[in-house]
Amino acid sequence: MKEFAVYTALRILLFLASLGVVSGLWLLVAGEANLLGVFVIAFVLSGIGSYFLLNGPREALARRVDARARAAGQRFEERKAREDVD
Known part of the structure; x- marks a missing residue:
């Protein structure tokens, strides 16, 4: 879960930095900013x-998701094998 939080936080920070730079440049060049265009x-x-x-x-994050998916698949196969034995 840590990888998800780190990646998401970095994406948000990168977007906010881009938003600041684009709006600053737009205001510098045009004097007023079109919010939709800036976003x-x-x-x-x-x-x-x-x-x-x-x-x-x-x-x-991809490695973590893959590891969790493999573990879940393995647990599923183990449960399925136990049901077949019963």
Whole structure:
């Protein structure tokens, strides 16, 4: 669960940083910011940035999810085998 919290927090921080940079640049250039445009651009930039910058935490989360799925599958197979014996 720790990996999920870390990755999610980093994604949120990256989005907020992108939002701040995009809105700051937009205000600097145009004098006023279109909120929808700022949110869309920040969302796209944070998504692209997370692909490159958050590869380590994403891989850790994927390994954790895979390990839990394998353990659950193994427990299921063990229960199924016990039912077959009974």
